[in-house]
Amino acid sequence: MIEHGTLIAAVLVGLLGGVHCAGMCGGIVTALSLGTVRAPGVDAGPSPGVSWPLLLSYNLGRLLSYTAAGAIAGSAGWFATRMMDVNQAQLVLQVVAGLFMVALGLYLAGWWQALARLERAGGVVWRRLEPLGRRFLPVRRPGQALAVGLVWGWLPCGLVYSVLIWSVASGGPLQGAALMAAFGLGTLPNLLLMGVMAASLGRFLGRRPVRVSAGVLVAGFGLFMVVQAVFTVGL
Template sequence: MLTSALVLGILGSLHCLGMCGPIAFMLPLDRTNNFKKTAQLFIYHTGRLMAYGTIGLIFGFLGKGLSLFGIQQKLSIGIGVLMIILVLVPGNFLNGHRIFRPIYSLLGKAKSKLGAELQKKTPDAFLTIGFLNGFLPCGLVYMALLGATALATPLQGGLYMVLFGLGTVPLMSAVVYSKGLFRNSIRAKMQKLVPVFVVIIGVLFIVRGLGLGIPYVSPKPAPSHSVTAAIECHQP
């Protein structure tokens, strides 16, 4: 299942070009020194991976809490179904709902801070930009977080999100050096693969939760051991 995070990141990096690409283009990189430029870009990606790992730990912890109620398999099935449903739901379905207004307010503050950091060129500024970038709203990140939750451990949840982030690094780095890397027509065709792969991941989580006894894919649940105490009465 961890491999799916890396593949989702690689395929989803095309989606990231539309969401985070403008931020990558606006990075105050040193255009006169390739070594320094690469180092600054590395720090930026490190910040993004730190953000993804942090929220992955949180959602993995959430998944662990739910699994303590003995619903880990049901959780995996439910998240798989939710992934598939979210692919079919229009992107603006949740926009405007009051329950999400506090989140939008926090995101607005993050964007303001991000704008201020884009004016600086210090190493900590690139780390902050990457970290804040990781918290910006992105449907693909939400999908990855569902996968991190289904793994039901903080460590695996964090690792899942870091692998997802690593999958986005190559293309997000390439566009900084070559803005015309992909034509719009090619990008549009490849972006169509993202929802297809999300559905495949959703199916994998459903199969995983069914416990069909398939090694590494759908292992059988561990048998529950019950302890019984037998009391023997002996006649004197």
């Protein structure tokens, strides 16, 4: 089973990654919270205020997609460990995951944009999935919001990709699913608040000191993962 400390760390990464979530998902979350997500040319009428059923349903769908992706990534890592010594494979995967976390921290801080290229590569798959999400517009019911969340969970995102690499090193499909679920829960506070107070929260998360602080903390965690793996090999 995956350690509780690892799950807590995944929650914290999701929370700190809110500076990125605001840009990637802030628009649709704000629209959902106001019940204004619609197809082009469709008038949603006057805004009824915060629509919690739509907002919560969307986020549930997003978390389910994250969990499924984590199970797939964990399975890939499990098969990789069968190809070589289990301990050695897990250490290698942990180093790779740690390096991705460092890259994520630098990305969040705005110091290195390598993960942006990974997001663009993921856009190839997203171009095939995004039209599927449009079939559920306009969003008027929780079921539609859930479906949109299920699709939006696969949006190309360097933050999600980095945690998926971490899931590969988690040890198996259940561990990978748990890790991504914990990460998804960590993203919830920012996105729920974004739905309620989009303008002020967006400005706060967009401030450079906030982004740099979050990036440094995430990069520091990645370095810890790498050092921990190297120290284990040294023993």
